[in-house]
Amino acid sequence: MIYSIGDSIISPLAMTSHGNFEAVLRGESRLQYYEHAFGLPEPSFLSLFEEERLDQAFSALWDCGTAGYTRMEKAAIVAASQAIGEANIAADRDNVVFILSTTKGNVDLLEDNPYEPERVYLWRSAQLIAEFFDNPNTPVVVSNACISGCAAQITAANLLRHGGYKYAVVVGAETLSKFIVSGFQSFKALSKERCQPFDTNRCGLNLGEAAAAIVYTIDDDDIALPDNTLILRAGAINNDANHISGPSRTGEGLLRSIRKVTDGHDLSRLAFINAHGTATLYNDDMESVAVNRAGLQDTPVNSLKGYFGHTLGAAGVLETILSHQALKHHTILRTLGTEQPGTVQSLNVSLQNQPTDGNTFLKLISGFGGSNAALLMENHTHTNEPSSVVETRLIASESKTNEPSTVETRLIASLQEHHIASTCQITDNAVILNGETFITRGVQCENWLADIYHASGMQYPKFFKMDNLCKAGILAAEILLRDVDFDREQVKEDWGILLMNQASSLDDDRHYQTTIRDAGNYYPSPAIFVYTLANIVTGEIAIRHKIGGETSFLIFPDFAPERLERIAVQTLAANPELKHLICGWVDYDEGRCDVRMFLYQLVES
């Protein structure tokens, strides 16, 4: 059983989980109109940290001044510190792993970087956060666009069940910048007024800053827990395999995730659904379709975006904690800003704070790259009925102990059930397929990725619209799968994609930065901005090959073969439904291409 032993939310509203809950209960929000936030020419409606307040909170932890850390890092450290303090764990032990959920980290440093050059890399921020607590392990960065916060909690559960750790500190953190706000503006996705989730008049989202942290641990299912403990019952991620920025009109991926986390569970005490509810036309319609298709249209639905805005990489963590606070206080929170619900299919939108005797909630989230996630969370109390919940997704690999030897045995068994069916490596000079040279770079070559495209025989005009990271990834997948027999027409739930790299989407980030750098030539490009998320490459591969299972993107300081294999096996162990997993390192930075992609397949007995 995976459960929380400490949490924290710091936001412009308040600097603790409970403080934020009380402010939300009072209907407060720090979302406000800015005429020229970050020097932008267009107005925006944002929720921003007060610098002084953030620095005060950070200074209470660290007496060497605030200059050594960025705003995002300070927010993350304050949240993590509070959660670790509540959990009362020794974060410097090697049985603790840090997981950072963020979409853009310190991307604002592309404009002006007073720190070391590596500071713009997400792995470096995660490293600094873990080092602040003297943690000896390599931290994991989950960068899965807007679903990152929920994906990070699922990663935590995997690492606790299959990675040998006893504690996972999940930190979601996002601060805003000219880069982020201009990109969303170029997408025409922002409302210039307070957002209205699920409202008939909704006209876009608001962005917000926040950091939130949860410390999860693992124990036997029959352990006696204190009242009001948050239990992570199940989590799932699914790809729409439809479009990199537009939600599926049929809610396909989100529906699959809802079904995975609810199948086999008693939902009689499901209190509410905390939806993504961004207040964009298409997201909220998509969620209404998925919830209706899941038969949950009568369950109260709320969105917290009217209080905090969309806090991107922090959203999944923040909204899980706040929903738990609400459940502890037997409350279904109001969807602030919404007056007249109006989605393509009807939802029971919570328009007032209301009482509940439920003990469970569903957290839903969706994002760019076609990604969707659902979490089934339970507030444990002694008055709960004896649990009839069956952890169906993980039953095959559940264990009573987390001794390393048991974990190793389980992983070896999982590896034996799968084998690597195909490999593809792309370097700056050659493409290697299953150990043999597929193509070498010509002396006269000017565009290596385009040369590989033509050599692969791929007919996919969209290739030329992609950034270099996506081009490298989709080419590797194309070549990796060229001799593999599989259904190329139907969306496949038993296929997944797990990629990782060092540079995230930094190559494209730098490209986008050139479109907003000069005030006299300020034309932020949506077609470039959409690729400033590392997980878009998983979305492009999912669309091309119709892959509807879990897709995820992780970031580490370097390529380590044993780490990649371990994570692949952990992912397969945690997702018994996955029979095929495209797993690999896909990196493109400073003109250098480094791709090592593997196809793990279940051995049919």
Added chain:
Amino acid sequence: MEDLILELKEGIIDVLNLEGMTPADIDENAPLFGEGLGLDSIDALELIVLMDKNYGIKLANAEQGKEIFKSVRVMAEYIQANRTK
């Protein structure tokens, strides 16, 4: 008008990365979206940027673009009537 149509086709091929296409491949009277060029919602947003950058025309949202981006000829007529640069 014909010069503007040609310029527009070249601009569309460039900003939308329509690899291997030439202006002659684009029928100025054919729908830009839904068929033919295979454009999507991100392309529509990028065309809004093109209108602003090259012709000084600011479109508030993608919905407004739907009418203007019906075909290259419709775009050219709108630009001719509304351009500020």
